[in-house]
Amino acid sequence: MQQVPPHLETEVNTLLAHYPAEHKRSAMLMVLHAVQEQCGCVSDAMIEWVAAKLECKPIHVYECVTFYPMFRRKPVGKYHIKICRTLSCELAGSHKLCEELKKMIGTGMDQTTPDGKFTISWVECLAACGTGPCLMINDEFYEKVTKEKAEQLLANLK
Amino acid sequence: MAAVERKLITARMAQPGYSNRLDSYLAAGGYAALRKALAMTPETLRAEVSKAGLRGRGGAGFGCGLKWSLADRRSGKPIYLICNADESEPGTFKDKQIIYKDPHALVEGMVCAAYANGVKTAYIYIRGEFAEGCKILLAAIEEARAKNFVGANILGSGYSLDIFVHRGAGAYICGEETGLIESLEGKRAYPRFKPPYFPAVLGLWMCPTIVNNVETLCNIPHIIAMGGVDFAKIGTPNNTGTRMMCVSGHVNKPGCYEVELGKITLGELINGLCGGVSGGRKVKAIIPGGSSAKVIRCDERFKGRKRDGTEFDWSWQDVPVDFDSVAMIGSMAGSGGVIVLDETADIPKAVANIAEFYAHESCGQCTPCREGSLWMAKALRRMANGRAMKGDTDYLKSIADGIPGRTICPFGEACAWPVQSFIEKFRDDFAKLEK
Numbered sequence: 372m373q374q375v376p377p378h379l380e381t382e383v384n385t386l387l388a389h390y391p392a393e394h395k396r397s398a399m400l401m402v403l404h405a406v407q408e409q410c411g412c413v414s415d416a417m418i419e420w421v422a423a424k425l426e427c428k429p430i431h432v433y434e435c436v437t438f439y440p441m442f443r444r445k446p447v448g449k450y451h452i453k454i455c456r457t458l459s460c461e462l463a464g465s466h467k468l469c470e471e472l473k474k475m476i477g478t479g480m481d482q483t484t485p486d487g488k489f490t491i492s493w494v495e496c497l498a499a500c501g502t503g504p505c506l507m508i509n510d511e512f513y514e515k516v517t518k519e520k521a522e523q524l525l526a527n528l529k
Numbered sequence: 530m531a532a533v534e535r536k537l538i539t540a541r542m543a544q545p546g547y548s549n550r551l552d553s554y555l556a557a558g559g560y561a562a563l564r565k566a567l568a569m570t571p572e573t574l575r576a577e578v579s580k581a582g583l584r585g586r587g588g589a590g591f592g593c594g595l596k597w598s599l600a601d602r603r604s605g606k607p608i609y610l611i612c613n614a615d616e617s618e619p620g621t622f623k624d625k626q627i628i629y630k631d632p633h634a635l636v637e638g639m640v641c642a643a644y645a646n647g648v649k650t651a652y653i654y655i656r657g658e659f660a661e662g663c664k665i666l667l668a669a670i671e672e673a674r675a676k677n678f679v680g681a682n683i684l685g686s687g688y689s690l691d692i693f694v695h696r697g698a699g700a701y702i703c704g705e706e707t708g709l710i711e712s713l714e715g716k717r718a719y720p721r722f723k724p725p726y727f728p729a730v731l732g733l734w735m736c737p738t739i740v741n742n743v744e745t746l747c748n749i750p751h752i753i754a755m756g757g758v759d760f761a762k763i764g765t766p767n768n769t770g771t772r773m774m775c776v777s778g779h780v781n782k783p784g785c786y787e788v789e790l791g792k793i794t795l796g797e798l799i800n801g802l803c804g805g806v807s808g809g810r811k812v813k814a815i816i817p818g819g820s821s822a823k824v825i826r827c828d829e830r831f832k833g834r835k836r837d838g839t840e841f842d843w844s845w846q847d848v849p850v851d852f853d854s855v856a857m858i859g860s861m862a863g864s865g866g867v868i869v870l871d872e873t874a875d876i877p878k879a880v881a882n883i884a885e886f887y888a889h890e891s892c893g894q895c896t897p898c899r900e901g902s903l904w905m906a907k908a909l910r911r912m913a914n915g916r917a918m919k920g921d922t923d924y925l926k927s928i929a930d931g932i933p934g935r936t937i938c939p940f941g942e943a944c945a946w947p948v949q950s951f952i953e954k955f956r957d958d959f960a961k962l963e964k
Contacts, residue, residue, distance in 0.1 A: 389693040389695075390693075391734065394714065394715075394734055396714065396715035396716075397713060397714050397715045397734075398715065399715030399716075400657075400695065400696060400697065400698050400712065400715065401695060401696060403698070404657070404696055404698070425715065427715075431715070431716070434716075434717055435698075435715070435716070435717060438700065438717040438718070438892075439657070439697075439698035439699055439700050440698070440699035440700065441657045441658070441698035441699035442698055456882075456885070456886075457619045457820075457882065457886050458619055458620070458778075458820060458868060458879060458882045458883055458886070459619065459620055459777035459778055459783075459868055461879075461882050462777075462778050462779060462868075462870070462874070462879075463777075494658075494699070495617075495619075495699075495701065495886055495889055495890060496617055496618075496619040496620075496701075496886065497658055498616045498617060498621060498622045498624070498625045498656070498658075498659075499622055499625070500619065500620050500621070500622050500775060500777035500783070500866065500868070501622055501775060501776065501777045501783040501784045501785060502622075502783070502784075503777065507658065510660035510661060511661075512661070
């Protein structure tokens with residue numbers, strides 16, 4: 372069994388209090404976010420742990436981990452660059468920007484650089500259509516990203 | 530006359546130095562509507578919202594007062610309120626403005642709406658990517674709780690309410706209210722069959738549930754402040770109030786503009802507020818209400834008869850920006866996300882992009898949608914990449930035609946309409962690719 376970080380247990384217990392006691396399973400997405408934040412991804416062992424906490428079967432956790440695009444089974448780089456693929460951002464040049472970003476970090480889509488620093492992925496509409504191209508690096512939003520701005524952003528990431 | 534904005538929801542956030550903290554909101558007169566609401570009965574409040582004629586700002590434009598009136602109050606079960614903050618219709622970015630810049634407006638709207646409906650527990654279902662927005666909302670709720678605007682015995686009224694924030698995890702289908710409820714219950718967001726699972730009767734945990742969009746809820750304090758009858762004087766009959774229109778694509782000044790419904794035209798919005806089409810080029814097509822809305826071809830005339838019997842004969846520039854007018858020209862105002870494509874736009878490529886979005890986001894529950902959305906995306910990508918085969922346009926249309934009406938939720942329509950309408954209006958752009 373994977374070691375469960377002590378904060379996680381406390382955090383999950385707080386989250387469970389937001390839902391009726393007979394509907395613990397409702398905390399699923401919040402608990403999975405907490406797990407992923409602390410462990411980097413959602414492993415088999417953590418699926419079992421979450422199922423026990425939420426009093427449901429591991430398959431109920433597994434189906435959510437695989438259904439929702441934000442959850443992952445394998446870790447990503449320290450900085451996960453998520454660039455918007457959808458129409459308004461494409462019209463604003465996101466696809467060209469993506470090619471440039473791949474060159475800058477030296478890797479392909481959904482791949483992680485050998486030093487474990489960067490992963491780059493497409494995501495669907497991030498609700499910043501008026502300020503495209505937009506992207507997220509981990510939980511931070513960046514809008515109207517130009518090649519120059521992207522270079523600067525990457526240079527600032529240690 | 531130059532087109533102007535009418536700022537109601539966005540008035541505070543536009544002030545210089547305005548922050549998303551409680552002191553800013555209070556200084557701008559915040560939570561006064563809540564005090565007024567708590568002095569009224571829930572029935573009176575609901576009647577005011579009905580009189581205001583407020584229509585849902587999420588996409589369907591369903592009457593808010595009517596939605597509230599449908600909640601089953603005799604079941605003996607608790608009624609839940611859920612704020613749908615899963616903003617994810619491509620082209621739409623209004624709720625994000627509210628959440629990030631004026632979160633207390635949403636909190637106050639929710640407390641008022643919850644009080645009006647006897648709700649004791651409310652949830653904000655926020656899209657997972659708004660991680661910072663989630664923190665902002667949590668901070669706002671804590672600030673409000675400290676001042677007794679949320680929590681037990683609100684402002685000594687005897688009314689208590691808890692608000693919790695629930696993050697989604699990147700699935701567009703959670704914007705559909707029954708999918709959202711399944712997701713909030715900790716499952717895959719498979720929309721529910723209606724009937725019998727109307728949220729108003731069998732919603733969250735099989736209890737009556739009201740699901741309202743962020744912008745809709747933010748209108749409630751304004752309705753309370755000015756009274757339903759006066760609120761209804763903003764905008765036009767059956768299209769009352771303002772709307773946050775999100776314009777993106779080929780315009781000089783993309784952005785979110787709050788306008789009085791029915792008082793400005795699409796032409797004034799795009800050529801006026803948005804500063805016209807990029808590079809002085811001509812507009813070719815407009816998607817008026819989020820990427821699932823049927824496209825408008827800009828060299829077309831729109832003719833027909835209004836509800837009052839008078840005839841209209843409009844170019845795209847003459848179409849009033851409101852729910853009914855956009856519906857009269859065969860599309861929908863939807864989520865308020867306007868995407869503009871100029872004369873240089875590659876239509877099949879744009880549609881391929883939209884189709885790929887829907888293929889990615891189909892929840893997979895109903896076969897016509899799961900398979901159809903994927904087939905359309907594959908065919909369109911092939912066409913956009915110069916590998917179209919003879920008959921592809923008809924093939925594409927036949928797939929699209931097979932989806933609507935054959936799925937549990939409106940996603941079937943949402944993925945088929947763009948393909949159907951683009952082929953109908955721009956057939957030549959597709960046909961010329963066929964070899």
